[in-house]
């Protein structure tokens with residue numbers, strides 16, 4: 001992209017100087033002018049819906065240009081946006097794109113499968129700046145929780161995804177703040193080459209009795225070559241959770257406060273459908289006040305699918321006040337022990353490493369710092385799961401242990417591992433206590 005644009009601009013200036021041609025008004029004289037050329041009107045007030053102008057601006061900037069949404073300006077979007085035609089475009093977002101919270105309108109008019117307020121797609125897309133994509137989740141969370149959901153698996157109250165990308169190549173997101181999505185903040189599907197850098201993702205309720213639900217930072221299906229470098233995430237659910245079919249994933253430097261963890265999955269939900277995740281490195285992460293550090297969750301039950309998770313490395317995790325620092329759940333989701341035994345997971349889990357973990361747990365699970373439950377199916381492989389160089393302290397004092405059910409070959413020598421029905425496991429779980437919360441707020445990669 002940069003190449004063709006530069007040569008086109010070079011051509012214009014060469015022609016201008018040699019032939020002294022007066023360029024007609026409106027033709028950009030420089031790269032900066034060219035890139036700055038597609039301004040759109042910003043909203044005058046919070047109900048001033050500029051979605052039509054936004055779409056026009058994107059069309060103008062497409063094929064080699066830039067749409068600039070300046071700092072201090074608000075762009076209210078009140079209609080679904082189909083932006084799946086993108087090709088070689090930059091969007092500099094320093095202002096705020098804010099989706100309206102007209103719940104009845106969106107529920108009637110958003111795109112389905114999955115439900116979203118907009119869809120993005122194409123090739124060579126770069127969205128950068130210090131601006132905000134604001135999903136205004138507050139009303140959605142409140143109405144959703146009023147209905148007593150998440151008990152509702154029927155999705156009678158559907159909530160849209162803030163940033164949905166499909167069938168794309170080379171998507172680059174830098175600096176953007178994803179804020180208060182009604183549900184997941186991102187879903188990326190059928191895409192090769194996705195790169196996040198310096199992004200922020202927060203979901204904060206202003207109502208003490210209502211918490212954001214299912215507000216994951218990142219979810220995906222069918223992706224290849226994903227990098228996340230320096231992300232600051234404070235949401236109430238998974239910090240990072242690639243789902244079915246992810247290959248070559250690298251997370252480096254992520255701050256996760258109050259999250260459910262660095263989660264692979266859930267995977268293998270649907271009968272007859274394969275789920276494959278391989279070649280994943282998640283490293284240099286700070287996991288605070290959450291459920292799990294590194295976790296893998298795979299479905300069991302009569303309608304579960306099949307597949308594998310292999311070659312996943314969780315490395316250099318600093319933990320503070322998490323329930324477990326490592327977790328494998330093969331009885332997802334809410335499958336009771338009996339059903340799980342009857343219909344165990346058909347996902348193979350192999351070559352998983354938890355390496356160089358430090359910090360402390362919450363004490364909720366006593367001295368147990370990690371728990372791995374393999375599928376009980378004789379056909380499902382669960383092997384080469386290793387914990388190495390682990391210095392995580394339970395705040396309750398006494399030796400840290402892990403609980404392991406069914407890992408063939410064990411967990412390595414670093415952390416003693418006992419089956420869940422052992423006396424050791426029961427005693428360690430019973431040693432409950434309460435550790436301190438972590439109020440660490442620095443960007444860990446900027447000491």
Ligand SMILES: *[C@@H]1O[C@H](CO)[C@@H](O)[C@H](O)[C@H]1NC(C)=O
Pocket residue numbers: 142143145146207208209210
């Ligand atoms: C908080 O949310 C609950 C549930 O929707 C609602 O009943 C209550 O009025 C909200 N409180 C405020 C201060 O908005």
Ligand SMILES: *[C@@H]1O[C@H](CO)[C@@H](O)[C@H](O)[C@H]1NC(C)=O
Pocket residue numbers: 151152153154156
């Ligand atoms: C789910 O939908 C079914 C059929 O419409 C209904 O009978 C059931 O009560 C619903 N469950 C919940 C939790 O809303």
Ligand SMILES: *[C@@H]1O[C@H](CO)[C@@H](O)[C@H](O)[C@H]1NC(C)=O
Pocket residue numbers: 166167190
């Ligand atoms: C995206 O790609 C998948 C796999 O090639 C295809 O099945 C699907 O129809 C595509 N979706 C769209 C919206 O083009």
Ligand SMILES: *[C@@H]1O[C@H](CO)[C@@H](O)[C@H](O)[C@H]1NC(C)=O
Pocket residue numbers: 234257258289439440441
């Ligand atoms: C981290 O999360 C906890 C609870 O989940 C919250 O009380 C605290 O304010 C958060 N810290 C920061 C820096 O956002």
Ligand SMILES: *[C@@H]1O[C@H](CO)[C@@H](O)[C@H](O)[C@H]1NC(C)=O
Pocket residue numbers: 221222244245273274275276
């Ligand atoms: C994952 O990939 C496999 C093999 O390509 C495919 O059969 C399956 O449908 C994919 N799963 C999902 C959830 O898209």
Ligand SMILES: *[C@@H]1O[C@H](CO)[C@@H](O)[C@H](O)[C@H]1NC(C)=O
Pocket residue numbers: 248249278279280281311
């Ligand atoms: C495991 O995944 C990492 C990260 O993608 C990759 O560098 C490495 O080659 C993979 N190892 C094997 C044995 O495939």
Ligand SMILES: *[C@@H]1O[C@H](CO)[C@@H](O)[C@H](O)[C@H]1NC(C)=O
Pocket residue numbers: 306307308346348379380381
């Ligand atoms: C799981 O591993 C077993 C044993 O190697 C193999 O027979 C089976 O095909 C694997 N399943 C999947 C879904 O890869």
Ligand SMILES: *[C@@H]1O[C@H](CO)[C@@H](O)[C@H](O)[C@H]1NC(C)=O
Pocket residue numbers: 316317318356357358
């Ligand atoms: C181990 O992880 C800590 C962060 O928890 C990091 O400071 C240290 O450099 C890591 N050690 C190695 C050998 O990478």
